Amino acid sequence: MPKTLFEKIWDAHVVLQEPDSPAVLYIDLHLVHEVTSPQAFNGLREKGLPTRRPEQTVATMDHVTPTIELSLAAMDEQGIKQIRQLQANCRDFGIHLYDLNDPQRGIVHVVGPEQGLTQPGMTIVCGDSHTSTHGAFGALAFGIGTSEVEHVLATQSLLQNRPKTMRVHFEGQLGAGVTAKDMILALIAEIGVGGGTGHVIEFTGPAVRALDMESRMTLCNMSIEAGARAGMVAPDETTFAYLRGRPSAPVGEAWEESLDRWRNLSSDPGASYDQTISLDAAALEPMITYGTNPAMGGPIRQPIPTPARESDPDRRAALEKTLRYMDLAPGKPLQGHPVDVVFLGSCTNGRLNDLRAAADLLRGRKVAEGVRMLVVPGSGNVRRKAEAEGLDEVFRQAGAGWRHAGCSMCLAMNGDQLSPGQYAVSTSNRNFESRQGPGGRTFLASPLTAAASAVAGKVIDPRVMCGDVKREE
Amino acid sequence: MNPFKTLTSPVIPLLRDDIDTDQIIPARYLKVTDKAGLAEGLFAGWQYLDDGDPNPDFPLNQPQYAEAQILLAGDNFGCGSSREHAPWALAGWGIRAILATSFADIFYNNALKNGLLPVTVDTETHAKLAAALDSAPSLEVRIDLPAQTVKLPDGTEAAFPLDPFSKTCLLEGIDQLGYLLKHEAEIAAFEGSEE
Numbered sequence: 001m002p003k004t005l006f007e008k009i010w011d012a013h014v015v016l017q018e019p020d021s022p023a024v025l026y027i028d029l030h031l032v033h034e035v036t037s038p039q040a041f042n043g044l045r046e047k048g049l050p051t052r053r054p055e056q057t058v059a060t061m062d063h064v065t066p067t068i069e070l071s072l073a074a075m076d077e078q079g080i081k082q083i084r085q086l087q088a089n090c091r092d093f094g095i096h097l098y099d100l101n102d103p104q105r106g107i108v109h110v111v112g113p114e115q116g117l118t119q120p121g122m123t124i125v126c127g128d129s130h131t132s133t134h135g136a137f138g139a140l141a142f143g144i145g146t147s148e149v150e151h152v153l154a155t156q157s158l159l160q161n162r163p164k165t166m167r168v169h170f171e172g173q174l175g176a177g178v179t180a181k182d183m184i185l186a187l188i189a190e191i192g193v194g195g196g197t198g199h200v201i202e203f204t205g206p207a208v209r210a211l212d213m214e215s216r217m218t219l220c221n222m223s224i225e226a227g228a229r230a231g232m233v234a235p236d237e238t239t240f241a242y243l244r245g246r247p248s249a250p251v252g253e254a255w256e257e258s259l260d261r262w263r264n265l266s267s268d269p270g271a272s273y274d275q276t277i278s279l280d281a282a283a284l285e286p287m288i289t290y291g292t293n294p295a296m297g298g299p300i301r302q303p304i305p306t307p308a309r310e311s312d313p314d315r316r317a318a319l320e321k322t323l324r325y326m327d328l329a330p331g332k333p334l335q336g337h338p339v340d341v342v343f344l345g346s347c348t349n350g351r352l353n354d355l356r357a358a359a360d361l362l363r364g365r366k367v368a369e370g371v372r373m374l375v376v377p378g379s380g381n382v383r384r385k386a387e388a389e390g391l392d393e394v395f396r397q398a399g400a401g402w403r404h405a406g407c408s409m410c411l412a413m414n415g416d417q418l419s420p421g422q423y424a425v426s427t428s429n430r431n432f433e434s435r436q437g438p439g440g441r442t443f444l445a446s447p448l449t450a451a452a453s454a455v456a457g458k459v460i461d462p463r464v465m466c467g468d469v470k471r472e473e
Numbered sequence: 474m475n476p477f478k479t480l481t482s483p484v485i486p487l488l489r490d491d492i493d494t495d496q497i498i499p500a501r502y503l504k505v506t507d508k509a510g511l512a513e514g515l516f517a518g519w520q521y522l523d524d525g526d527p528n529p530d531f532p533l534n535q536p537q538y539a540e541a542q543i544l545l546a547g548d549n550f551g552c553g554s555s556r557e558h559a560p561w562a563l564a565g566w567g568i569r570a571i572l573a574t575s576f577a578d579i580f581y582n583n584a585l586k587n588g589l590l591p592v593t594v595d596t597e598t599h600a601k602l603a604a605a606l607d608s609a610p611s612l613e614v615r616i617d618l619p620a621q622t623v624k625l626p627d628g629t630e631a632a633f634p635l636d637p638f639s640k641t642c643l644l645e646g647i648d649q650l651g652y653l654l655k656h657e658a659e660i661a662a663f664e665g666s667e668e
Contacts, residue, residue: 015663016656020637024656026663036556038506047650052660064504078504085506129555129579145557145583147649155653157660161636163578193491194549197578227552229578293491293552314547318490411500411554430553432495434518 002268005234006165006200009140009265013123015157022159028122030152031108032059032095034086035413036127040150041089052156054094058117061086061100062107064413067376067403070101079414093153106379106405109133109347113217114381116246120235120262125152130347130429132223135232136216137239138265140200142230163229164274166199170207172282177463179357180215181349181427181446183207184222185287185297186279193295196228199274202267203233207281213242214351221348222429225294234266286461289431289444290334291322296431297444300461306330325433326441327421334443334459341424342373342454343436344400346410349427349447350378352385358451359391361465362398368457373400374416376408400454412437425453474588476646480569481615482542485532486606492546493553494580498562500554511558512565533566537611542569545602549573550591551580560587570616572623574599585639586649592616592623598631618644 003011016024037059044051051057064082066074072083083100090097098105104115109130112118118134124141125131127149134141144158151158168187188195201223203216211219216233223231233239240259243249250258289297290304307323307330310316323330328337344350344358355377367373375395377383383405386392392402409416410428412435418424420439427450431442443459452462502514519531527534544563550573551559560583563571570590584591594602602625605612615624618640624630642649653660 016659021652022636022638024653024659026660026667035503039508039557042507043650049654053664063500076504081506082504127555127557129553143555143579145555145560145579145586147557147583147586151650151653154650155657155660156664157653157656159638159649159653193552194575194577197549197575224553227549227577293493314488314490321489411495413500413503430493430495432493432553434499435495438499438518 002271004165004267004271004273005138005202005232005265006140007271009121009123010162012121022161024157025123025160026157027125027152028056029112029117029124030057031112031124031126031131032057032149033063033108033126033128034061034082035063036146037089037149038082038085039146040127040153041093043150044093044153049154051093051095051153056156057095057153058112059086059090059095060098060105060108060111062405063407063411065100065406066414067406067408067416070404072100103380103384106381107347107350107407109221110350110378110382113137113213114246114379116243116249119243119249119258120239120265125158129224130221132228132231133217133221133347135220135223135230136213138232138235138262140230140232143224164199166196166201166228166275166277167273168201168203169276169278170203170205170281171278172280173207173210174281174284177448177466178284178286179446179448180211180218182284182287183281184219185289185294185444186284187277188222188226188295189287189297190279191226191277193225193293194227196223196226199228201226201228201231202273203231205281208233209236212353213238214353217351218348222294225429235262286446286449286463288334288449288459289442290326290328292325292431292433294429294431294444296322300335300449300459301333303331303333304328335461337459338423339371339425339453339458340422341418342367342371342450343376343409343424343426343428344374344447344450345376345378345408346428347378347407348429350376350382352382354427354447355382355386355391356389358447359394361448361451361462362400362455363394365398365455367399367454371454371457373454374403374409375400376403376416377405379405409436411435425450425459474646474648477569477588477590477618477643479615479617480542481613483538483540483611484543484545484572484602484606484614485538485541486603487532487544487546488603490547491549491552494551494556494559495553497551497559498556503556503558508561510565511562515562515566540567542567543614543616544568544571545606546571546573548575550576551584552577555579555583557583557587560584560589564589572599572602585643588643588646590616590618590643592633594623594631594633598623598629601625601629
């Protein structure tokens with residue numbers, strides 16, 4: 001029977017499937033960070049359990065780490081405690097750690113692919129919902145809770161019920177100024193934040209094939225924002241070219257053998273999915289969110305919905321509540337709305353191409369007066385490569401802050417945050433109430449839209465500055 | 474983990490859809506290395522006023538719900554971040570079951586591992602319960618895990634789904650890790666066949 005990419009990987013990793021029980025699924029790669037792991041290691045100690053395969057777990061620190069300088073002196077006491085505990089846990093349990101000053105350290109979902117740890121056909125988990133990022137390589141990658149982190153440390157396995165499959169097909173090709181971020185925001189707006197619940201998404205179609213690896217990661221990263229367990233893209237020559245020569249990628253004969261295996265990792269012709277959704281990539285425009293979940297968004301020139309036109313009373317009330325929190329008027333487009341902060345970074349859009357795209361737009365321009373722009377590379381590697389290309393200078397000259405790698409203002413755990421009432425255009429993944437700081441208000445958008453809005457001092461269609469769309473008054 | 478069999482309790486209405494785990498417990502409360510004390514941050518953005526005092530309008534702060542152990546929410550409860558701090562905070566406050574029309578996957582799995590029962594109710598039962606709570610805020614609901622039913626005061630009974638494995642674990646208070654450890658030989662054999 002023809003199989004989907006998901007089914008091939010799932011079937012190859014089922015250790016055991018007893019009746020009336022979830023499958024025991026083998027985990028190839030486990031990624032760990034400081035915030036969701038301490039209680040898991042405590043659990044191992046209490047039970048006297050060792051780590052089963054410490055060489056298959058890799059740790060980094062990213063959520064609470066400072067971006068101003070890489071030093072404990074820039075951290076609060078609680079953050080320092082989490083860092084110290086991760087250091088001790090990795091030492092005691094034999095796990096490789098990218099420590100605070102390790103040049104390779106960075107956001108867990110940026111480091112894994114960059115190091116070549118993330119490979120096609122793998123099962124990959126991490127105590128972090130954006131683990132779906134790694135699906136860009138044709139891996140089955142999903143976020144887990146801390147109890148499950150302990151399960152993987154102890155048994156290299158997880159108990160999992162088999163998810164359903166959803167194919168998301170992007171026909172055509174993206175227009176200029178429209179990016180992978182806009183593709184995923186458009187999908188989430190279409191199917192809602194619960195639209196993918198219980199499913200693993202496979203992204204297919206010419207627009208997906210045309211994306212580079214970093215853009216595929218952006219696409220898969222926000223699958224969780226549609227409620228999906230995971231997102232994935234079948235590996236191809238683009239994937240293999242990205243992987244070749246990475247520190248943990250196979251070499252020599254092993255590389256050739258891996259390629260042979262990886263080339264089989266696509267859905268068979270005629271394989272069936274539980275659901276299929278098609279979108280026209282050519283019709284997509286730059287997207288932005290106006291609300292307090294990632295589905296509350298639309299094309300940047302489209303008016304914000306009007307609660308009075310919502311027939312369902314619950315939805316009307318929810319929209320009213322959202323617009324109250326966001327302090328936005330219905331019926332008007334978000335374009336033109338003033339912006340206080342612009343955040344460029346995160347596991348969604350903190351990779352080199354994201355920084356390049358924003359820098360290209362900012363070159364020779366200035367961040368508008370009164371706007372604070374923060375550029376936070378996804379890893380130490382991204383930061384060094386950007387500096388080698390002079391991108392840091394472009395950002396500095398434009399008036400933006402150039403920081404060290406970390407999750408930073410995406411979830412505001414490290415002191416990088418919005419003040420109450422501030423509006424941010426953010427390249428991150430969540431616009432939940434107070435996510436980027438208590439009382440803060442987030443508009444999610446692409447790096448291009450973020451950079452353009454920083455220059456304009458207000459939300460703006462980046463194509464205006466790229467010269468693709470005539471300026472409208 | 475304490476076994477879960479039946480539970481009769483008032484129901485705290487939190488009738489919103491898509492309550493994300495950042496609302497259940499904001500990230501600034503996650504800088505901990507154990508599971509204790511997280512109830513302080515439960516729904517922090519809604520539980521407290523700007524000056525830090527408890528918000529008297531927030532259902533969890535109302536006296537009739539001081540001892541309540543059941544929460545009623547809308548669709549897609551627990552979406553967003555995978556933080557298990559969310560069920561830890563709910564359980565720490567005293568919640569033992571959540572009734573909702575749907576749950577986000579990771580939250581659902583995390584809840585089950587902490588003796589917190591996610592009860593998926595149909596929209597009709599949900600609407601009926603919400604309306605009943607509107608006129609009688611202190612009404613009690615009975616959850617029967619062995620029978621997999623929720624019983625409203627007017628006698629209405631609704632069945633809810635739960636996979637047999639999770640049900641057994643909850644009923645007997647078993648940690649799922651025990652099951653995996655029991656299959657160490659199969660895991661080792663699988664690893665052997667991979668190499």
